[in-house]
Amino acid sequence: MNNPKEKIHEPLFHIVKRSKDALPLWKSWLIRAIAIVFSLLVCSVIIVLLTNQNPLEVFGALLKGSFGSERKFWNMLQNLAMLLCISLAITPAFKMKFWNLGAEGQVLIGSLCSMVLMFTVGDKIPNLVLILAMLAASILGGIIWGLIPAVFKAKWNTNESLFTLMMNYIAIQLVSFAIMVWVPSGSSVMGLVNSSTKAGWIPDIFGQKYLFNIIVVAALTVFMFVYLKSSKHGYEISVVGESENTAKYIGINVKKVIIRTMILSGAICGLAGFLLVAGTNHTISKDLAGGNGFTAIMVSWLAKFNPFVMVITSFLIAFLQRGAGEIATNFNLNTSIADILTGIIIFFIIGSEFFINYQIKTKAKKEDK
Amino acid sequence: MEAPAIELRNISKSFGYITANKNINLTVNKGEILSLLGENGSGKTTLMNMISGIYYPDAGQIFIDGKEVVIKTPKDAFDYRIGMIHQHFKLVDIFSAAENIVLGLRNEKFNIKQSTAQIKKISEQYGFDIDPSKKIYEMSVSEKQTVEIIKVLYRGADILILDEPTAVLTPQETEKLFAVLRRMKEDGKSIIIITHKLHEVLSISDKVAVLRKGEYIGTVNTAETNESELTEMMVGKKISLNIDRSEPVDPQDRLVINKLNCINSDGLKVLDNVSFTAKSGEILGVAGIAGSGQKELLEAIAGLQKLESGEIIYNNPKTNSSDNLRDKTPLQIRELGVRLSFVPEDRLGMGxxxxxxxxxxxxxxxxxxxxxxxxxxxxxxxxxxxxxxxxxxxxxxxxxxxxxxxxxxxxxxxxxxxxxxAPTVLMAAYPVRGLDINSSYLIYNLLNEQKEKGVAVIFVGEDLDVLIELCDKIVVMSSGSVSGIVDARTSTKEEIGFLMTKKAEGGNSNE
Structure with missing residues (x-):
């Protein structure tokens, strides 16, 4: 209608946010599937170029990492459970838009609390009492590590991302210090603790070492789903996360909700620390959490904070991690190549979310209108 | 005769089905100050945004120095030496004044010393008082505004647009700003200033252009007009809306507001000795230019705004007790048994x-x-x-x-x-803003229903026709204080419009 004097230079394409409900569910899953196919293609090119291996064999190894044997399958489930557990821990905080980047440290402190008891009084009290005491200590440790930044945020509005991040380093140093004290040889590696008495070790269930952890995390998943969706606390978390102004308007005590939610978040991280020490590793190192405190953020976001979907996303990550390790050993490759491959796959999966939320309109298409 | 510095012919712009500007004509000569006057939503800011390249007009022409131009981006506007000082400052807090001023300039090397000298020169020329090395976050609102003005002058602007520059200033600061504007005018700059305050319009400008509901009403020479003529141009003739209004039944004092004072985070006095009474079975209107303290008033009653002094007394019809709601949280207010409902202005961000x-x-x-x-x-x-x-x-x-x-x-x-x-007090802030006619009437009817149930309704509105037909009493606010309380049945738009733009009398009233 309007005739600008100069011809307006139009870009070749522009990006438009998809209108509400425009994309049917099957289409969004199709986009995700296409993304995975593309990622595998790119991976194949990389594999051929860098290692000269047959890509199909490499992908086979990727599968074998999780499904190659019963033991590998259980290992994958254990990894999944621990990653999921930490993801569940950070989810209420993230839903509240409290960026808890300190899960790593909260888990480590939880582990350290368990280990202190296991190491010092392991042989002196009955096993059941010991395990319960370890559980309580771990949860308490996680709570303290989560509570400190929460109180500072609520009272003085400090930046929680930096605060929680720094708390990680304190936790790492504390663990290093403890190992230095406990291991007289000066080695930074601590062997299995109480390997003869198995004091503080969670017993096998049905002969399965990891089943206990898996059951606990499964129960936790259901709990978190119900907590977020159907409890008054969960409702308050959603309101505070969506709009602090609305929360104040209806009389929610925002400070209280922040502190309460971080207590929960820290407690579950502490529990994860307990499961790592008592359930699987029976030792401690500063890498015990293995970066899961950060990977958990991705798991949680990808699942849009839905605990049940998080089972799928954490499976995906655990599967890729196991597969990557398998590739590295089978083909005598550096672990870096495996990391490159998982990186590519995750990149494509996350990138596909862009195409689900946005639409690319080309110039030609626009003129049709 | 020399061509005008800027001339707009038949400029129109609409957003969806809402017409923001319709056939607007404006002329500003060199060395002239034009005031743009109009109520909220009359399209002043939209019009100015089109001159400064933020919006592009649907129709109409813009002439600069007699030549037709196309302004598509803010950069185009700069190239035509047009500079806009927005109501909300666009400055980087951790940068110094000088850094903010040179930010984004591509055609010169970054040389802060040279720039500082240049800034000092501009300051001396027009009488600004500024320290170029001071960081923005250390500055007062008025200093930030000075930085914004120097920023456009530094870029060589000859046409300056100021969007409600005095809204955030104290009277002394306003005087200082006006002195600077006068000096710029002598220097041959053209200035367009948006303001609601009539006394300022009369004291600073050469011409006044009036917009009403997106339409151009006319331009008058300041020397030949007066406050009442301008008010009438601004609010227009009364339009009959046929909103039902019943007589209040058995009104009782429900909410007594007594001498509220409030200072916001910028240190400005946003509520100044505000007192009035809201009665049951009545709709109490609150009129005023946006930002005259309406938001703070309602939030104070709802328990969301801290007050310096004053009382909010609620008379409970069930228990016949009276409670002071001041400094209570929304939760405490509810626990007192106060059934207070609040429809805030920011629907999705707060309500x-x-x-x-x-x-x-x-x-x-x-x-x-x-x-x-x-x-x-x-x-x-x-x-x-x-x-x-x-x-x-x-x-x-x-x-x-x-x-x-x-x-x-x-x-x-x-x-x-x-x-x-089932409230006993219902507060609604701009409840029909952005609504179509049918939805608006539905809201009016709902408010009337509540009134007939004996609820004390407080209605903050912007359309004077609606306020006059819907409300029983109208509290008029101006710069944070109550400039008058009128009976809606007998009052006129001119009277309310005049009270809205009345100069605040300062805090020394002995009421």
Whole structure:
């Protein structure tokens, strides 16, 4: 209608946010599937170029990492459970838009609390009492590590991302210090603790070492789903996360909700620390959490904070991690190549979310209108 | 005769079905100050945004120095030596004044010394008082504004547009700004200033152009006009809306507001000795230019705004007791048994949660009820269904997130919920803003229903025709203080318009 004097230079394409409900569910899953196919293609090119291996064999190894044997399958489930557990821990905080980047440290402190008891009084009290005491200590440790930044945020509005991040380093140093004290040889590696008495070790269930952890995390998943969706606390978390102004308007005590939610978040991280020490590793190192405190953020976001979907996303990550390790050993490759491959796959999966939320309109298409 | 510095011919712009500007004509000569006058939503800022390249007009022409130009981007505007000083400053807090001023300039090398000298030169020329090395976050509002003005002068602007520059200034600072503007005028610059304050219009400008509801009413020479003529041009003749209004039945003092004072985070006095009484069975209107303290007043009553002094007395009809609501949280107010409903101005940012569905939004007020740790969604669901059918909310379903609804439907959900709480006091801030005619009348009827039930309704509005026909009494606010309380049945638009733009008399009234 309007005739600008100069011809307006139009870009070749522009990006438009998809209108509400425009994309049917099957289409969004199709986009995700296409993304995975593309990622595998790119991976194949990389594999051929860098290692000269047959890509199909490499992908086979990727599968074998999780499904190659019963033991590998259980290992994958254990990894999944621990990653999921930490993801569940950070989810209420993230839903509240409290960026808890300190899960790593909260888990480590939880582990350290368990280990202190296991190491010092392991042989002196009955096993059941010991395990319960370890559980309580771990949860308490996680709570303290989560509570400190929460109180500072609520009272003085400090930046929680930096605060929680720094708390990680304190936790790492504390663990290093403890190992230095406990291991007289000066080695930074601590062997299995109480390997003869198995004091503080969670017993096998049905002969399965990891089943206990898996059951606990499964129960936790259901709990978190119900907590977020159907409890008054969960409702308050959603309101505070969506709009602090609305929360104040209806009389929610925002400070209280922040502190309460971080207590929960820290407690579950502490529990994860307990499961790592008592359930699987029976030792401690500063890498015990293995970066899961950060990977958990991705798991949680990808699942849009839905605990049940998080089972799928954490499976995906655990599967890729196991597969990557398998590739590295089978083909005598550096672990870096495996990391490159998982990186590519995750990149494509996350990138596909862009195409689900946005639409690319080309110039030609626009003129049709 | 020399061609005017800037001339607009038949400029029109609409957003969707809302016409923001319709056939606007304006002329500003060199060395002239033009005031642009109009109520909220009359299209002043839209018009100025088109001159400064933020919007592009749907139709019409712009001439600079007699030549037709196309202004598509803010950069084009700069190239034509047009500079706009926005109401909300666009400065980087951690940078110094000088750094902010040179920010984004591509055609010169970054040389802060040279720039500082240049800034000093401009300051001396026009009488600015500024330290170029001072960081923005250390500055007062008026200093920040100075930086914004120097920023456009530094870029060589000859046409300056100031969007409500005095809204954030004290009277002394305003005087200083006006002195600077006069000096610029002598220097041959053309200035367009948007303001609501009539006395300022008369003291600073050479010409006044008036807009009303997006339409161009006319331009008059300041020397040949007066406050009452300008008010009439601004508010227009009375339009009959045929809103029903019943006589209040047995009005009783429900909410007594006594000498409220409030200072905001910028240190400005936003409420200045505000006193009035809201009666049951009455609709009390609050009129005033946006930002005259209406928001702070309602939030203070709702327990969301800290006050320096004053009392908010609530007379409870059930217990016949009186409580002071000042400094109480919304929760404490509710626990006192005060049934206060509040439809805030920011519907999705405060009244509702955009990403939640209608059911969950209905729960906002009531979710805490009961001892269970779990939510009870049955009653909110019934309520949601009732609101959707009673108020004819058009929505795909009650499980649709409210942010997906249109503005009118969002408002119906919010008002529906607030009324469902069976309030004794109902406060509504701009409840019909952005709503179409039918939805607006539905809201008026709902407010009238509440009034007939004996609720004390406080209605903050911007359309004077509506206020006059809907309300029983109207409190007029100007710069944070009450400039008058009038009977809506006998008052005129001119009277209210005049009170709205009346100069604040300072804090020394002995009332």
């Amino acid at each position: 509702l949660v955009g990403n939640m569905d209608i059911v969950d939004n209905m729960m906002l007020r009531s979710y805490k009820k009961g001892k269970s740790v779990f939510l009870e969604r049955k009653k909110p669901r019934t309520l949601a269904e009732k609101v959707v059918s009673d108020l004819e909310v058009s929505t795909p379903g009650i499980e649709t997130p409210v942010r997906r609804l249109s503005g009118g439907n969002v408002q119906k959900v919010l008002v529906g919920r607030e009324i469902a709480a």
